[in-house]
Amino acid sequence: MSTEIKAPIFPESVAEGTVATWHKKPGEACERDELIVDIETDKVVLEVVAPADGVIEEIIKDEGDTVESGEVVGKFKEGAAASGGSAKTSSEDSQEEQKGGPAGSESKSEASNEKSSGGEAILSPAARKLADENDVDPNAVQGTGKDGRVTKEDVQKHIESGGKKADEAPSVSSAPATSEVPTADISAGERAEKRVPMTRLRASIAKRLVSAQQNAAMLTTFNEVNMKPVMELRKQYKDSFEKRHGIKLGFMSFFAKAATEALKRFPAVNASIDGNDMVYHGYQDIGVAVSTDRGLVVPVVRDVDGLGLADIEKKIVEYGTKAKNGKLGIEEMTGGTFTITNGGIFGSLISTPILNPPQTAILGMHKIQERPMAVNGQVEILPMMYLALSYDHRMIDGKEAVQFLVAIKEMIEDPTRILLDV
Template sequence: MATEIKAPSFPESVAEGTVAAWHKKPGDSVERDELIVEIETDKVVLEVVAPEAGTLSDIKVEEGETCESEQVLGMLGAADAAAGQEKTAAKSDDAQPAEKDQAAKAEAPSASGKQHEVKAPSFPESVQEGTVATWHKKVGEAAKRDDVLADIETDKVVLEVVAPADGALVEIKAEEGEQVTSEQLLAVFAEGAGGDAGGASESSGSESSESAGDEKVGDKILAPAARKLVAENDLDVSKIEGTGKGGRVLKEDVQKAIKAGSAKKSAAPAAQGSVAKAAAAPAPAVEGERPEKRVPMSRLRQTIAKRLVQAQQTAAMLTTYNEVDMSAVMALRAQYKETFQKAHDTKLGFMGFFVKAATEALKRFPDVNASIDGTDIVYHGYQDIGVAVSTDRGLVVPVLRDTDSMKLADVEKTIVDFGKRARDGKLGIDEMQGGTFTITNGGIFGSLMSTPILNPPQTAILGMHKIQERPMAVNGKVEIRPMMYLAVSYDHRMIDGKDAVQFLVTIKELLEDPARLLLDV
């Protein structure tokens, strides 16, 4: 008896989705709860799993086609090996002449060698194109089904491209750094390739393990991406140890050498006297040389630049400052730090106190928690606070949802998780959308005071800074206290100066007397 494979129920804000990838073909057997197809919406990618064990008998919505909530995507029949073989044979005879031609053309890395086209994922409508950030597999290197082959960086999130089967890459058609569009062909992948086959293809004709685009420099073989890095940084190739097949120098090897500083070119050994002289009084190698390096701006950086300029051009932005005595929070943290970690398996930091203090202040000043939509003001009856996280790719702002109902430990755990996944590029688009208020902490980098820029369409942002001991007048006496400058930037179109100042003073009072957070006073 056939079973319907349906799309998941989409959230109310999602009208339709796109079939991004079928992980099974008609005739393939599947196990219960095994991933069959992925549906990509404008916010997140949804996985559809097999409702029961059987054989995929029919696909009703092909890759790239749109589907609605709970629409039938395909049919799952009872497990029947003979029927599956007949369907597979019929499909390979009638519906896949192009793949046959490709297989015949490059009989290639293995005997079983059915070839697949590896394509970029279907991008959401708001994303026009992406950049090939990293290839995790090289031509000829063995890969298992669903292993990550490449990362595609868009202006919102990093998308992973996975292997369609067990095998290896035959050819890479879009190198690292190249721009690609939705569903563009990235590479050709052959089933059953890799391992010995990969080694045979690499060794045929020469012992150098060279692949397409490699270049031999001295006794080293450089991959294209590695060669580019070596040229940009003027490195000595002989000092770089290659970890690829046959000693091939990869991009990762060059990056490691740059970080360690072990591959810098040394002066010619001919004139040791001059070298000693130069060491004593360093001078430019070429008089008047002014080196420059031009690199393309990443898509995330372009988006950050666009949004920040937009914020300054569209909002009547103003900043108010204050300072907070952190003595009480630091004493509380020192007293319960170890107990807190044992009880909740996470460290007690400062950010949790600021999130809870900001949440209470937002409840008292709803204008600060509101946003502007055209000529309308949208008041939010909840507090979703974005926390700015710095990564190698740029600044991202994941959002803590309903912070009023979160405990201090929940806030700390979630922030740690956000930071780790942000640095690994694993945050989802939905985790960075929305938010009614933002907190940014420049103090971890040593900033003493700054003017944070709004995160549209929000109307306010809180800037934290470095804790620094300063002499303060306390009850008529001068005492050394750990002080932090606070800054609130706000949209003057929405928020009056009085409300902005009182909002910041409320945060200051709650932090200087943390018991207020518990007593709600």
């Protein structure tokens, strides 16, 4: 029985997606609930799994194609056995029909002889797109697909192996077959470039960041915090903390709790702007920026005020793992009243974080570095961290921003303040 493979139903905030990766090829067997295709939106990667045991009968939307919510991307044949790759994509069928007749044995014979008889190489749409983007001569690529068809993987291997680009490949008429010029000499000194389409996630990030800079009266205030008290507290209790809660005690949970207390004191920093309205939130949902290969994502730890340090650490680890594996759901990244980003894990000493709209402020943590500090008239070497608070001046006055940052500094330098709420 043949069934349609459809893109997931996107949330209202997501207009369309892109077919990111087909994990199964036409004719390839797959088991029930096995991942067959990834659909990338501007927020998350959505997975489509096999509805039952069977094979991929047809691929309608190739990698890189745009799809709408619920749109058919392929066909699945339930209960069928693997056919050794005999099934074809609809785009391949249409190509063969254009080459001269129906997609039958006659067109297959013509396709198999086309490249060897001096005609152009046969490329799948995804392979053609990759070849065009990287200026690769299709005739220089060795096809491994059915009937000598050039697949996307063939083009990728050709690029990675330093294959010639279209304007570098000698034509049949201009280069003699007996040329004695070594291949190494042809590519010697080549200044290689690689053009890769921006993913929907990175494009969305870029759009939001540019919008934040253009539409907000954004500025940043800085301070520095002595990390010694928190580091000593962490050193003293890290073993017992991990034994009791099954999670390591990090620094982010301290900053999340300190930020929560500061947000309760300065509601404007916990607010957001909606058109001409200022929305004040009576809860603290803190987004924690996580860097992944696909781009920066900000999962939200909700109701931080009611969570303990262990609960916060567990949530951060859970979100970090999901983010790296592309498993974050849209609901886990929506909302949020305040954001914390930690560039210190990459060695950043100081930076100016960009707002995460519609939020009105974002806290930037940085690298902990020992510096000589004057303490009670004496010079001491202390582990210091620069803190940066970027905020929207339309909503937050400079006085509030500075006082908010000072409140976080005081609570980190004396963690008992968090417990006593002073």
